[in-house]
Structures are given as structure tokens and as C-alpha cells.
Amino acid sequence: MSKHYIYLDHNATTKPRPEVVEAMLPHLRGHYGNASSIYQLGQEERKAIDIAREQLAKLIGVQNPEEIAFTGGGSESINWAIKGVAFANRDKGKHIVTTKIEHSAVMKTCKYLETIGWHVTYVGVDWHGRVEPAHIREAITKETVLVSVMHANNEIGTIEPVEEIGKICREKSVPLHVDALQTVGKIPISVEALGCDLLSIGAHKFYGPKGVGALYIRLGTRIHPLIHGGSHERNRRAGTENVAGIAGLGVAAELALKDMKHDEKHVRHLRDKLEKAILQHVECARLNGDPEHRMFNTSNLSIEAVEGEGLIIGLDMQGICVSSGSACSSGQTEPSHVLKAIGIPMELAKGSIRFSLGRENTDEEIDKVIDVFPKVVERLRGLSPLWSDYKKGLRKSVIAGKAA
Amino acid sequence: MKTKVVVAMSGGVDSSVTAALLKEQGYEVYGVTMRLSDRQETEGRKFGGCCGSKDFYDARSVAQTLDIPHYSFDYVEKFRGSVIGYFKDSYMKGETPNPCIACNQNVKFDALLNHATALGADYLATGHYARIERHDGPPTTTSGVTTKTSSPRVSGGDPSYLLKKAMDPSKDQSYVLYGLRQKELSKLLFPLGELTKTEVREIARRYSLRTADKPDSYEICFVPNEDYRQFISEEVPAEQRPSGSIRHVDGRVLGQHKGLPYYTIGQREGLGISVGKPLYVTKLDTETNTLVVGDKEDVLSTSMAVRDVTWVSGVAPKLPCDVSVKIRSRHVESPATLFSSSFPAGAGGESMDPRQGHSGMTTMKVVFDQPQSAITPGQAAVFYNGDIVLGGGVIDHV
Numbered sequence: 103m104s105k106h107y108i109y110l111d112h113n114a115t116t117k118p119r120p121e122v123v124e125a126m127l128p129h130l131r132g133h134y135g136n137a138s139s140i141y142q143l144g145q146e147e148r149k150a151i152d153i154a155r156e157q158l159a160k161l162i163g164v165q166n167p168e169e170i171a172f173t174g175g176g177s178e179s180i181n182w183a184i185k186g187v188a189f190a191n192r193d194k195g196k197h198i199v200t201t202k203i204e205h206s207a208v209m210k211t212c213k214y215l216e217t218i219g220w221h222v223t224y225v226g227v228d229w230h231g232r233v234e235p236a237h238i239r240e241a242i243t244k245e246t247v248l249v250s251v252m253h254a255n256n257e258i259g260t261i262e263p264v265e266e267i268g269k270i271c272r273e274k275s276v277p278l279h280v281d282a283l284q285t286v287g288k289i290p291i292s293v294e295a296l297g298c299d300l301l302s303i304g305a306h307k308f309y310g311p312k313g314v315g316a317l318y319i320r321l322g323t324r325i326h327p328l329i330h331g332g333s334h335e336r337n338r339r340a341g342t343e344n345v346a347g348i349a350g351l352g353v354a355a356e357l358a359l360k361d362m363k364h365d366e367k368h369v370r371h372l373r374d375k376l377e378k379a380i381l382q383h384v385e386c387a388r389l390n391g392d393p394e395h396r397m398f399n400t401s402n403l404s405i406e407a408v409e410g411e412g413l414i415i416g417l418d419m420q421g422i423c424v425s426s427g428s429a430c431s432s433g434q435t436e437p438s439h440v441l442k443a444i445g446i447p448m449e450l451a452k453g454s455i456r457f458s459l460g461r462e463n464t465d466e467e468i469d470k471v472i473d474v475f476p477k478v479v480e481r482l483r484g485l486s487p488l489w490s491d492y493k494k495g496l497r498k499s500v501i502a503g504k505a506a
Numbered sequence: 507m508k509t510k511v512v513v514a515m516s517g518g519v520d521s522s523v524t525a526a527l528l529k530e531q532g533y534e535v536y537g538v539t540m541r542l543s544d545r546q547e548t549e550g551r552k553f554g555g556c557c558g559s560k561d562f563y564d565a566r567s568v569a570q571t572l573d574i575p576h577y578s579f580d581y582v583e584k585f586r587g588s589v590i591g592y593f594k595d596s597y598m599k600g601e602t603p604n605p606c607i608a609c610n611q612n613v614k615f616d617a618l619l620n621h622a623t624a625l626g627a628d629y630l631a632t633g634h635y636a637r638i639e640r641h642d643g644p645p646t647t648t649s650g651v652t653t654k655t656s657s658p659r660v661s662g663g664d665p666s667y668l669l670k671k672a673m674d675p676s677k678d679q680s681y682v683l684y685g686l687r688q689k690e691l692s693k694l695l696f697p698l699g700e701l702t703k704t705e706v707r708e709i710a711r712r713y714s715l716r717t718a719d720k721p722d723s724y725e726i727c728f729v730p731n732e733d734y735r736q737f738i739s740e741e742v743p744a745e746q747r748p749s750g751s752i753r754h755v756d757g758r759v760l761g762q763h764k765g766l767p768y769y770t771i772g773q774r775e776g777l778g779i780s781v782g783k784p785l786y787v788t789k790l791d792t793e794t795n796t797l798v799v800g801d802k803e804d805v806l807s808t809s810m811a812v813r814d815v816t817w818v819s820g821v822a823p824k825l826p827c828d829v830s831v832k833i834r835s836r837h838v839e840s841p842a843t844l845f846s847s848s849f850p851a852g853a854g855g856e857s858m859d860p861r862q863g864h865s866g867m868t869t870m871k872v873v874f875d876q877p878q879s880a881i882t883p884g885q886a887a888v889f890y891n892g893d894i895v896l897g898g899g900v901i902d903h904v
Contacts, residue, residue: 415577416625419510419536481624 112460129346154352163292176304186325195245202443230392231260258391259400268297287358310354314347370398407489416478508534512622517561520633537576588612597767600790601884635672637699667691684898750795763797772880806877815899847871
């Protein structure tokens, strides 16, 4: 299928930049050595990994690159951070604090730990999806061995007050893990400013390859490995290094740092234009998330009397890629836990759609979406008895009736 | 812009080939697999038909082979109410349902068709063996049927559509499509109507489709182990299907039945009584909870009342009218005359299809030229003129 797609799902994944692919190719061809080998063919690979580690360190404000370990992706980084810290501190306590809007990699890891003896507090968020740092403070007990908070939410884009939470964690001497999958490479990040001890990264969210990620681990953090085996990554993460992926991640990090300002300006302009037009042209639509503290590329909208699934397919048939809530497996029609946590009623949550824009989107593409989207909504609403009742004045709009 | 077609892909060979043919003909094809049931298969509890997850993966594999997009649409709730619920209710009122027709009328050619067009498709296609013929001009009342008094209509204006049997009589599925009207037919494609099953399998092999040699499924997809009685036992509380007496048409009580939903008209096996010659179920009397049995000739009837009648043309023919009538999917249609009739809906009760009433006449009396065996309330009666489906309804009583 070599169609032209208008791709507006960058929070799900991004297209690797050509420079990234170029950086990977040598390691899939002639440079096939094992980075742990003593001979020169291996040393060449070691060098590529070390360069990538420095490139990533610069992007996230890490002084000592050795505090970064490469992994098989963001979910692995998150699993490692949570389970690794939990297992290493078993003697200290078995309590973890997190929030109700975390990615399922955090949620399900915590749920798993609950089945084997840990206790987890899921702190709620406000109507905009922001967690109140004081609530994190209140949740921390003597038993708490880890706080895990996402930097920005993948579904609604809300940016969390991580710096303040970081201060609290330092004061209480509890390690803080930040799931930064949605922010690394997009907004400036410094692990010092965030005050975190662990930070999870996934390369494919910022124009790098899939299947590679990293975990920042502050020196001195008590953590067990998740994957046991050889002495790779300074005995922290076993497995022969995915050199091509790691080299790609490094170049993606370098490019992200270079283009960050420019990309943000461009993408924010497109996102604001799209969002404004839809809210103007589509009746009974509302914005989900924090209008102020929000990722510049994300727009999550609830469209009343429409099923999100139908909307996605209708848009796909016009060559437009978007998603509803978080990318979930087909067959799952449960409304998102994030929208539930911010108090979106079930019937609205089902009609929610997420636009997440990226650096390659153009004004022409956004104009096309602004033209097509209201038409698709209108056709689908033609099928909805709820909508015809609303039009006849027999039923009130959920959105119109609620002050945002 | 290419014409967009949504193909309902069940994961069987027929719908696979439907998608392949349409793609070959230059359509922009989108595959859709309906999620109809969330029933879990367990050890000793297998579902046939098109509900298994295996079938979903087969459909996806075929879509990948053909390089077309593939989606899954969720109709679990719709199917539970309008098909599974109907199926159960039908047995509970002493009838024998046809769930495939209910699925066609409420899910495939209603919900799915509406969604497909709302999403921007020009047509919906399925792998049914039947033909749609487009004619210019409005539908004639009876589509050329010889009526005893009517005169032909004048043509002109919008096109009209005839629903016809498949070329291959052994595969013809027009019986389960009788509920289609002009509105639906104008949006439907049945590319297999001109083909034989052998040809369909050859095409599937030519395209290397995974489903090329997949056996046909005849089972009801939500009934475990192909046994509707197990479904009744699982779904209906025992007190709602009490046992009662088995009575011969001559009045003799011969034994006890296990609950009326476990029996169908014409059934001979499994009655649990022995009187030296074969006995057949002739009636399920829900009022007295009696299973009536009799000899072979007691199952014969010459006339029946049909409810919820619809016409493919949208217009009823002038009555009386000579037609052929098919009274179950494997029945060879038989000559009969339709008469107007208004009877109080008996066991039938509420109409299954709330969209009725456009012709102003939804009940009908059918008199066969020859007596028919085991006319079964709840089954569809479909009226034909040669190859053409005129319409049909639900058998109400004999």
C-alpha cells in the first residue's frame, strides 16, 4: 500500500528520519560485530554505542552517560524501573505511589506487583488531567519505595508538575521514576531539573527506530536487573546490544535537540489551527486535557453522538490516520481509563479522538482534515438516534450542558 | 475516484473470493469482519460458523494477501438482542427460528450497510449466492409475475432492482435474502451470484487465499457444538421450559415431553415414545404445553398464514396471485396462490421487523397446489416467480 497518508498519530509512533535510517544501515550490513568482543570488529560497535549514549545524555541533561542503559523499548524501560526498584527495596517496604492516568505499561506493572504482595496508591487527577503534587506527598508513607509519574500523558497531552513532585520525593528520600516517552525529544528535558532518579525513553516516539529505548538510572539508585544474562550495559541489562537500533536512537536524539525549537513552533501552529477549526465547525465537540499545560502536538477531542471507532475508520477511508484514546488492540471498546479519570462521561469518552501531530505535517494536510473531518462526523451522526433526538430538541447535549 | 466497496469478510472462502473479485474489477475494496459474539470457546464447547477468532484471523490473512485494508466492527450487542434474543424467544413461543435471516435483516443489511455507507462506501458486498439485476425505471408491482387481474406498470425514472436466485441452484441463498428492498439492493453487490462453488474455490486458489479449501459452515455460529438444545438448556431457566404431555392427534396421551423448545415440527427422532410405527411432531401447543404428534400424513397441510410480509419491489402484487413458495432453506419451492388475509397475529405476536407496513398489508394466506410436509411456524416463507424473489414473510400458523 503506497498511498499518501495524512499521519496524525505521532503519539503512537513516528516515521524514522532518513538520517536515522542511514545511521542504522551499516550495523545491519558490514558492521555486524558483537560490541562485547575484544577484537576490532567488536570495538567498532562499542564505539557506536558509546556515541549514542552521549547523544542521548545531551538530550536529557545527563552529565554522566553511564547513567543511561539501553533497552528493548519504552515498555521494557518502564517495567525495569518499577519492578527493578521494587525488588531491590523489598526489605525497605512494599508500597508504590503512581497516578490514575499512567500508560498501561506503568498501570499493568503496578497491578502485577499488587498480585505478589505490593501495595499501590493511584493518585487521582483534576478535570484537566493534572495531578496535585500535595496529593503525592500525602500518599507517600514510610513503606513507599518508588513514586512513578508520567511527564506528559499520551492520550490528552497534559504535562504533569514533575519538578514539584521531584522536590517532594527528594525531601522524602523516595526515588522518582518519570515515564517521559511522550516528552523526550519534543520538549527540553533535564533530569536534574525534574529531580528524578529514573527516566524512561522510547526511540520511536521521536523519529527513531522501534524496538529500542533507554532507562536513565541515577547513580546510587537501588535497582535489580529485569533481564538477567551476560554482563552487557554494565551488568544492568543482559542481551547482545541492538547496535543498529541504538545508533538510530542516538542520531534521533541529536536531531531532536537541534530541531526542537523549530519543530515545536511549526507543530503548535498546525495543532492550534486544526483544533480551533474543529471546535468551531463541529457542533457539540469539546477539548480534553489541560489548555495550558499541554503537549504542543496533541489534541484530544470528544465528539458527541459518534463512536470513536467509526470515526477512525471513516477518516482512514479518506487517508487520514488518527486514533481514539490510546492505541489499543482491536476488539477492545472499553473507554479509556484516562478519560474516565478526568471525569468524562462514558458516552463522550466513547466518541473521543486523538490528533497527535508531527514535524512532517503541512498546512495543506491540516486544511484537508479541516475539510473532511466535519463531513465524516456528520455522516456518522446521521446514524445516531441520540443525535436525531438532540436535533429535534428531545435530548440535551452532554457537552453543551457542561461548562468546560 | 474509484468506487468504494466494503466487503463483509467472515473468514470463509465465499467472502474471501468476493473481495478478490471486486479488487480485480477495479473497486477500492475495504474488508470488514463483524464481531458478533463474545462467547468463549472452552473444552467440549465449540462454536461453528463465523464467530470464532480463527475466522477473524483467516479474514485478516486474506485481506493481507489481497493487500486491502481490514477492520473489525463491533456488533456484539446488536447481535445479542436481535439475533440471539430473537432465536431464544422464537423457541419459547413454540416456533422454529431462522437466525441467519434475522442476522441479515438486522445486522448485515441494516447496521453494517448503514455504517458502510456512512463511512463513505458506495456499496456493501457479501459472499451470498444470489443475483441483483438493475433495470431502468421504477419497479413494476410484481416484477412480471402473472397476476390474475393486474396490468403492467409504466416504466421510467429511477432504476429498480430485481433479486434473483443464484445461477448455481445447489448454492442459491436467495431464501435468506427475501427481506431486502429497493433501498438496500441499490447499495449491495453479490459478485458470486453467477458462479458455482467449484469456480469460487478455483479463484481462491488462483489468489493463494488461505481459505481456498476451508470447509463450508452450515452451523449456527452462536450455538455450541451444533446443538441448539444445549443452547436452550444453557440459556433458558428450567422452570420456563416445563415438561408436559405428548398427545396423539387422535387424543391419546402417549408420554411426557422434555419442554416444548426441544422439539420442532416434523421431528421423528428423540420423542421417547414407541407405538410400533413412526410418529411425527405436528404441533407445539404452547397454551396447553402439549406436544402433538401424529402419522406422516398428519404433518401435511395445504395452506398457511404468513405474517410480516415484505416485497422486494416495495409494492405488493394484486391478489390473488400465483407464485412458488419456499418454506425452509432446503425445501424445493412449490406452486401456490397468495390471498389477502388479515388474521390476528397468533403465536407470532409482535412483528420482528419494526420497519414494516409500507405496503399496508403484512399478513397473507398461502394455499399450495399440493399439500406440504412440516410447514413450520417461525420459518420464512419466500415467494418466487421463477428465478425472481418477490418477497416473503414469517410462517405464523398452519
